[in-house]
Amino acid sequence: NAGVTQTPKFQVLKTGQSMTLQCAQDMNHEYMSWYRQDPGMGLRLIHYSVGAGITDQGEVPNGYNVSRSTTEDFPLRLLSAAPSQTSVYFCASSYSSLGDTEAFFGQGTRLTVV
Amino acid sequence: ILNVEQSPQSLHVQEGDSTNFTCSFPSSNFYALHWYRWETAKSPEALFVMTLNGDEKKKGRISATLNTKEGYSYLYIKGSQPEDSATYLCAFGSNYGGSQGNLIFGKGTKLSVKP
Numbered sequence: 001n002a003g004v005t006q007t008p009k010f011q012v013l014k015t016g017q018s019m020t021l022q023c024a025q026d027m028n029h030e031y032m033s034w035y036r037q038d039p040g041m042g043l044r045l046i047h048y049s050v051g052a053g054i055t056d057q058g059e060v061p062n063g064y065n066v067s068r069s070t071t072e073d074f075p076l077r078l079l080s081a082a083p084s085q086t087s088v089y090f091c092a093s094s095y096s097s098l099g100d101t102e103a104f105f106g107q108g109t110r111l112t113v114v
Numbered sequence: 115i116l117n118v119e120q121s122p123q124s125l126h127v128q129e130g131d132s133t134n135f136t137c138s139f140p141s142s143n144f145y146a147l148h149w150y151r152w153e154t155a156k157s158p159e160a161l162f163v164m165t166l167n168g169d170e171k172k173k174g175r176i177s178a179t180l181n182t183k184e185g186y187s188y189l190y191i192k193g194s195q196p197e198d199s200a201t202y203l204c205a206f207g208s209n210y211g212g213s214q215g216n217l218i219f220g221k222g223t224k225l226s227v228k229p
Contacts, residue, residue, distance in 0.1 A: 031215045033215075033216070035219075040221065041221060042118065042203070042218075042219035042220050042221045042222070043158075043203070043205075043219040044219075045216055045217075045218075048215070048216060050215060058216060090157065090158075094215065096215065097214075097215040098145070098146075098207075098214055098215055099145055099146045099207030099208075099214050099215045099216065099217060100145065100146045100163060100165050100207065101163060102148065102160035102163050103148070103150075103158075103160065103205075103217065104160075105157035105158050105159075106157060107156075107157050108157060
């Protein structure tokens with residue numbers, strides 16, 4: 001019973017490099033999202049998807065791209081990494097896109113941009 | 115911008131103490147209120163999702179109440195144990211604007227329970 005699988009767990013990037021954080025869920029969830037966690041702040045929404053082929057921006061989308069070609073996968077791409085993107089990233093999924101069902105979180109990715 | 119406030123920011127209690135935290139959220143356009151438990155080096159795990167004013171939910175020694183008219187929820191832990199040490203997050207779901215599935219998280223209350 002995998003739930004939400006997020007990789008990698010740790011990553012160090014140089015400024016200007018690009019990378020993709022992978023997220024997959026095996027619960028047939030409609031809604032998937034990416035958050036970042038910074039010290040002293042709550043989880044902030046980067047991008048979200050309410051189904052395959054549908055994505056939209058959250059609160060802090062700049063510098064990130066997403067796609068949702070299948071129900072299961074929701075990768076997050078950093079286009080040109082900047083030190084301000086140093087953070088802990090969480091992928092989450094939930095059954096309903098209405099916000100009335102619990103979110104399941106991946107194990108997180110600690111990203112450092114130097 | 116919708117704001118979710120949690121208090122206190124941190125709490126230190128002795129084993130056996132009962133404790134409670136507060137989550138304040140906008141009272142308009144309410145759709146759902148979530149509570150999560152987040153242990154260090156792990157992922158947040160759901161405790162409760164509440165949608166109706168007056169909802170009360172319980173899971174073991176942990177319970178939560180919801181007042182949507184005044185915009186607050188309380189989380190109670192009865193007889194705290196060291197394993198309850200974690201950060202407790204609340205998240206507000208609104209039915210206003212774009213996707214109402216988007217949750218707005220508070221900064222959390224960090225609970226430390228001393229044996």
